[in-house]
Amino acid sequence: MKNKINIAIVGLGQIGSYLLNELTIRKKNIKLLTGKDINIVAVSAKNKNKKRKFKINKKIFYKNPLKIIDKNKIDILFECIGLSDGISKKVVEKALKNYIHVITPNKALISKHGDYLSNIAERKKVNLEFEASVGGGIPILRTIKEGLSTNRITKVYGILNGTCNYLLSEMDRTNDNFKNVLKKAQTLGYAEPGNPKLDINGYDTLAKVRILSSLAFKKKISKNELLMEGIENIESKDFEIANQLNLKIKLLGITEILNNKLFERVHPCLVRKNSYIGNVNGAMNAIILDGNPVGQSILQGEGAGPGPTSSALMSDLLSILRGNIKNPLGVSSSKRKYISAFNVNNYENSLYLRFEVKDKPGVLSEITKHLAKNKISIQRLIQIPDNKLKTASIVIITHKTKQLNSDNCLKSLKKNKKILKRPVLLRLFN
């Protein structure tokens, strides 16, 4: 690799403009570490004149990012737009095809098109790096690809979305409701001001789980249908009850090999209060890996925000500047296969079910009848009446229950008019 490196940044939102500043102030440091002189020769964003925290040189500004590739000799391109398709995909594709290394924090793009793009990168012998796409500043992908590379990993799970973890921690801490806590998170910058849906419904975590699976198990990125449940239905009374049971509520992303099948899932979990994962609070991310021979490894750090993301982007940059051409997903595309999905219907787990019901005789017996019919046995039952509203919360902790049975049971209870709301279902972590 030559000594003068031309860099382009596409997308100047929060991440892109922070990165631009970091590259400028750490230019000397990068030279010290790698011997390379970096120069930012092109930037691109929708709006040239938008107010940004960091200055941009308007002489190198492009409205159309694809033109950057035509008009400049670029060595490395940062894609910081963040779409799963559209211009994000186009610009990455075009860059790789033109022998340009690409660095991106875009999990939506990688989880959807990572195999396709890796294949291009491998053919063109350039790097496609995306450390920032999972776990923010935590170098989890590099740890799997390099630090733990010869381990047989059997399970990876953790808190992968800082927004959800902040919301759950705050609801637990303050006893405030979801709506208020979300508003606070948006003000503080922990949640998207416009549409935080993709964080809250689990989709963001899911994209990260797919990338982790591929790396940990050395397989193609799965396109399987899978279990995805968000945190939008959790209420403060769930935290109260969890507390009584010595549990905490966390949104976990989990991937593991079960009976030689891939089981990926995202859902809120009840974890023990004194467990490690139960004590990861606020916007923190944490990832736990079970591997052989290494045993259990834990990585924790700030999972989002421009600082941590930029740290990961810079580590990708340094990896490229040191001149290593690597397979983007660890093992070359031709050697990774698809792995079939574990049938979620067979998933057995203890459940926490909360029903909001009219406080009338017979309700509990109707619910327990349906449970019994679907072979769901009860481990613990808590009934909390609300005398003012003449309603009650019925919380049931079940023994291990098949997903299919709990689905059927909740379906059969749907039409019951004494049940006032969609029941809350949380899973106990085991």
Added chain:
Amino acid sequence: MKNKINIAIVGLGQIGSYLLNELTIRKKNIKLLTGKDINIVAVSAKNKNKKRKFKINKKIFYKNPLKIIDKNKIDILFECIGLSDGISKKVVEKALKNYIHVITPNKALISKHGDYLSNIAERKKVNLEFEASVGGGIPILRTIKEGLSTNRITKVYGILNGTCNYLLSEMDRTNDNFKNVLKKAQTLGYAEPGNPKLDINGYDTLAKVRILSSLAFKKKISKNELLMEGIENIESKDFEIANQLNLKIKLLGITEILNNKLFERVHPCLVRKNSYIGNVNGAMNAIILDGNPVGQSILQGEGAGPGPTSSALMSDLLSILRGNIKNPLGVSSSKRKYISAFNVNNYENSLYLRFEVKDKPGVLSEITKHLAKNKISIQRLIQIPDNKLKTASIVIITHKTKQLNSDNCLKSLKKNKKILKRPVLLRLFN
């Protein structure tokens, strides 16, 4: 790098023989990940016929490891003897000078001669890798060198010795004394059966701290005199009192930049019971880094034992097989400087002091007089009488106290005949 790689292993103790087996069973996996065929062409140990858990091929056995280099075309050599000097140093030196890559888990060697050996490796353009020297299976060195490479790290600390952490956790859990818990640890393989002194007195942690400092702050490995205190004087009553104060006792290794000076230290610390580090128990290791812009990062995993160590050794092997020639200490030797030591006399900290005294009038007033004379002010005092022995434990938690003052105070109390034992000094973590 060519496709057939010749490997030698020097030292076939617990680590070396486990590694030998791992390399054999993971040969295919290594080929998949790197395209390289590895062959173990020579092994060396003191005793050819010693009973080992894994079989060795006696046809490739050498008694003198230096002869391996003369008689074979070796590409990569594993040094698993573990001495800080002597044959460990000689064989590594000779290998590097003969353009052979070296991988070692030997922290004693690296913390003492790492700069000298790195210099040879850099000149000969080969790798010297030592991921396993710190944190066992936790890829902490790679994380600092690569994952967090452009961050400005200001502090690194953690639990770096699994033996001590096991002993402290067990004393806390069982209320048993040091001697018994040590015996149990030796039976279970958590402590050296022969001479566990280097673990217990903090020396092992210190060697790791020196390696971490060099990497985190991009400086030469320090040869500074520094604060090193072990866990040998801690008694079960210290755990009882710590518990009452909502604290836990942990042996921490800490390195930080204070007023542009390097402050490295190893000593038992009182940490908050509900803190992250307070909940790392058993033989686990954990490392916490404060960096900018990444924020705080935590890595936790099994810190010792052949499985985790072998995982780290294999990651070094893969890094070499992928063909990356890297500076062993991240930045080239010529660009790393020595950094002068923070004067430990000026270190200010809250202390926990426990005095075992004769239960006679005037003792407490004598102690407090000496404290006052040395400008040590008391935050909290606990007196626990032992009516049978007519003795008492006096525990004092001080306000922030200069190291020089506490040293002087303890020295001046040394001759006092009413004080029955050497006082226990623990530091509160802040």
